Amino acid sequence: MHRFFLIIGFGLLNLGFALDLRLKQAEYLYELEGEKDAAINLLQKVTKSSNPNDVKRSYLGLAKIYDWSGQADSAQKYYEFFLQKPCKDPTTKQWVSNRLNLLQSQAPHFFLKSHNFSSPITSIAQNEKFVTILLNNGNLYSLDSVGLKKTPFMLKHSQQIVYANHKSFWVNNYENERILLEYDYHGKLTHNNIELDGKLLDKLELSNNRILISTAKSIYLLKNHRKVWQISNQYQGCTPISEAFSLKQVYFNCLDNAVRIVNLEDGLELETINLLNPVDSIFSTNNGLFISNNQGLLLKSPIEQPSATQWQKTFINIHSILAFDRDKLAVLESDGSLNLLNQKNGQLISRTMVEPGALFQNQGYLGLISWSGNLFLMDNQAKVFASYQSGYSPKQKPLINHQFICLQVSDKQIAVLSNQYYGKTHHHLQNSLDSMVNFHQQGKLSAAQSIADSLLQKEPGNKNAWVVKANVQGQMGSTDSALWAWSNAALFSNHHIAGYSKNLILREFAQAAQANWIQSLPSLQKSYPKILSNSKHIFSLDAEGSNLVAIDPATGSYNWRSSLQKLETDYTLGHDENLLALSSHYNAAIYDLHDKGKHIGNLDLPGKAYKIHFTTKYIYISTWNGFLMKFDKKSLQALWSRKLFTAEALIDNFNDKIVALSTKGDMIHIDDNTGATLEEININLNSITLLHSNDSLLFVLNIDGTLNTFNNKLEKIITHPFGQQVFSLQKTKHNNKVIVGLANQQIRLFDVYKKTFLWNFQGKNSIFVKPLLSDNQIFLDQGEKVIQLDLENGHLIKSWDLPGGCGSIWLHNDLLIVPSALGFLYQFTLDDRHF
The missing domain is CATH 1.25.40.10 (Tetratricopeptide repeat domain)
Structure with missing residues (x-):
């Protein structure tokens, strides 16, 4: 039994590194001589070794001896020491975790602590042992498994952390973006400062204290705070996104749908893999190069020329991927479906439902921290055996190392969870x-x-x-x-x-x-979902544009749900009764709202969409680089495309005219049939923020809050400064009156011709400051309330309580429907509750 017991301890940890002879000697003393104390003494000495692999072996050897000897407390201590060290072998970690589960008299805590800061967090850097946090006021903190510690000095407001390790950290100065400065944690500025040849654009933290940095001109590899090499940046439009440590390679994701593989030792390009669709993520294992895009996941073999596709599997929208348990691959979809695949052939091993979030490995098990703050732990078949709800919804991607999980839950707060779970909690x-x-x-x-x-x-x-x-x-x-x-x-x-x-x-x-119903929405991050509607349904589109849900307004039940093509975070949308257009990259995907969100085609664009505008028969799309395109709604064919401006433009249909207005203040009247310019109008404005019209007037707002009103001949007739930024402006049933939402939360009814405010309502805590108008009523979000105002006099009529805050408001057949940032949809009857 002794022999079997210790072979498990030492044999599984022989990772190919030189073995301290004292480990073998301790094994001999304990197994063959029965000299437990002598073996323990030798192993204790190895714990002070400079070789981390020998230290791990000594911890496990001590834990095993104490465990076999019935000394549970000592065994537990050394098992915990072992798990606090990185170990790539899942079998060993699972074995140790199970032993701890049997030995522990008390359950460890998942939740460690939350920390509130006096100033907003501006940047966070992470390495294997701790997290470095910089606040807006210059205070700097380091977070490790022991706790949060404030450094004895402050950085400038204009600096951000670029990279940090256990000895020092790099900062970038907004005032001189070409300089990287290195500090130690006592505030001493070292002499390893590096001057770049331009503004820092991208960075990728690599293993072994290395970081890849790119400017417009060059790419740099830094190691231990020194420059290893610098090459000309021939990868503009490319982003470094992952490395292959064993192959000494880094992968660039490029806008031309190519993956470029670069040698990390000298910066030379090894290979280019050209693909048909934009790449979302890239990573490698011993089995090859995995690439995900909006068509799914494929495995390439870069060793072969050209790179051969080993297998390909279709997924509608991949949220997260993790190589797991040697030859397995965990693929998490945006709807919460977790698929466990065989890396070598792509075959499905198992499938379970969890929640969208970040995947990680936890003591040999598969872990997931969701956007709702739910922690799932799964075995090597991806079956959930425990879950824990932290109560904290992360606003950014969680920072995870082998000891703890750090969640940024607001701009001034973090929560810390243990990544040392053993099964008993x-x-x-x-x-x-x-x-x-x-x-x-x-x-x-x-x-x-x-x-x-x-x-x-x-x-x-x-x-x-x-x-x-x-x-x-x-x-x-x-x-x-x-x-x-x-x-x-x-x-x-x-x-x-x-x-x-x-x-x-x-x-x-x-x-x-006191609501008729409340429905839970399938949102990825807990943020205000986008709410759309047509005559039959209320539609919820989550913050990442991944899931479209059609909800029955009368009952709150889901009628159907559709997973959409993966989008960039800052996507653009437009819709009408029948169609939904979602745009990111250089195309717009069109979905049929009357056919369960079926994808019916894509519109190719000459730039990223800025505004999408629907009319009865056509779709108009303006781009950030100044193009305007017109498409037929039935055939989705492009009818014309025109380069109008050098910047983005607002568009509107005004008195059977197409009016385009650049945000720099250039106005053009366009022939709807050909896209040709009929008239250029000099309006002497700049920094345009809003273009809006009613039957006879065209309204233009610029950033300082000045309202410019044009008649149907596009002649400026009225100018009125509001004195502050205008967040919203909406027409009423009276052509000469508009509702204005101001930056100070005031809602005002404004008579355009008289240049007079007819009434003023001082709101508070509104997220959008954009009321919903319906006949003679106004509905407005006010933090955790929705209020109803009388359009004629601005008097408060009713209110409804919504815990967690409310978002954009909708009316459907005298039903009030409101989403919440917590991921709920509320429905009230308008006359069911009085203030």
Whole structure:
């Protein structure tokens, strides 16, 4: 037994590195001589070795000896030491994790701590051991497994962190963007500063303290804060996105749909792989080069000339990919489907539903932190065996190393979770949960709430604890607290944790909010979804433009759901009753809203879309580089394309005219049939922000808040300065009156001809400052409320509470429909609640 026991400990860790002879000697002493103390003494000495691989072996050897000797506390300590060190062998990590699960008397905590800062976070850099955080006020912090530590000096407001390791970090100065400065963590400026030949454009952090930096002219490889090589940047329009450590290569993703492979030792190009579709991500394993795009995933073999495609698999929208457990590949789609594939042949091993988020490896298991803050842990068949709701929704991609997970949850707050899970926390929480439910069923409200509060300290997003709190608060008559608790229960609920079903929680939540129904939306990041509508449906489009959901306005039920082609984050959209246009890169995808979101074609564009405008028969698209194109809606054929300006343009149909107005102030009247310029109009304006029209007037706003009004002959007739930036301007049923939303949150009714404000409403906490107008009523978001105003006098009529904040507002057959940043859609009847 001794022999088998120690072979597992040492043999699996022999990773091809030179082995400290004391390790073999300790193994001999323990196995053959039975000299446990002598073996422990030798292994303790190896723990002080400079070779990290020998240190890992010594920790595991000590843990095994103590474990076999019945000394659980000492064994647990060294197993934990081992797991705190990087190890690429999943079998060993899983074995150690399972031993720890058996030995631990207490469950470790997933949630470590949240940290609030006094100033917004401006930049974050990460390495294998810690995270460096720079605030807007110049304060600098380092975060490791021990905690958060403030450095004893401050940086300038104009600096950002480019790269950091355990000894020092590089900053880039906005005032002189060509200089990289190196500081140690005592604030001392080193002599390793590097001057670039231009502004830093892209960076890619590599292994072994290396970073790749590009300017418009050159590409640099830096290692240990020194320049290794510099080459001419012949890859403009290309972004370095991943490296192959074993092959000493880096991959560039280029706008011409090519992947360029560059040698990291000398910067020379090794190969170019040309593809038909834009590339989303690239990474390599020993099995070859994996490339994902909007058609799915394929495996290339760069060794062969030309690069041969080994296999290809179709996915509609890939959200995240991770090589896992030697020859497996985890592919997460935007709808939360997790596919486990065989790397060598692409065959599907298993498929499960989780949530969109970031994949990572956790002690040999597969981990996922979702955009709702839910942590999933899965075995090597991608089956979920535990989940944990942190209660914190990350606003940026999580920072993950082998010890902890750092989530930036707001511009001033981070939350830290443990990446040292051993399997017992889930069962420990379940025991507390059972006690809490029993107390609640027995009517012992104080005892039930006490356990719920204790549970929420350990797991801030525990759905069942929030359900109990909501019920208890409701029974105690605290309606506002109950409403907030139900919103949290709905926010954190998912189908992987036993207890209340999500549908039941949503019904209870709707009752507490006095809504007809509340529906959960499939959003990736928790942000305000885009809401569209036609005569039959309300459509929800998530923040990344990946999922389109058609919702029945009367019941809130999903009628259908469609996964869309992958888009850039800053996509442009337009729609009418029948069609939806979504544009990123240099094309616009067209979807049929009456045929379950079916993709019916693409429109090729000469630049990135700026505005998409629908009329009865045509689609007009203006681009950031000054083009205007007209397409036929039925055939999707381009009818004409014209280069009008050097910059982006706003477009409008005004009195049977096509009017194009560049944001620099150039106005053109266009022949709708040919796209030819009929008239150029000098309006002497610049920094245009809005173009809007009614039956007889054309309104133009510039950035300083000045309203310029033109008649149907495109003659300027009225100019009026509002004195501040205008966020929105909308026509009313009276041609001479408009509703104006100002930067100071005021909503005003303005008479254009009289140049007079008829009334003013001082709003607060509005996200969009763009009211919805319907006949004589105005609906406006006000933080966690929606309010209704009378158009004639601006008086407040009604309000509705929406925990988590409200977004753009819609009316559908006298039903008020409002989305929330928490990922909910609310429906109220207009006359069901008075202020």
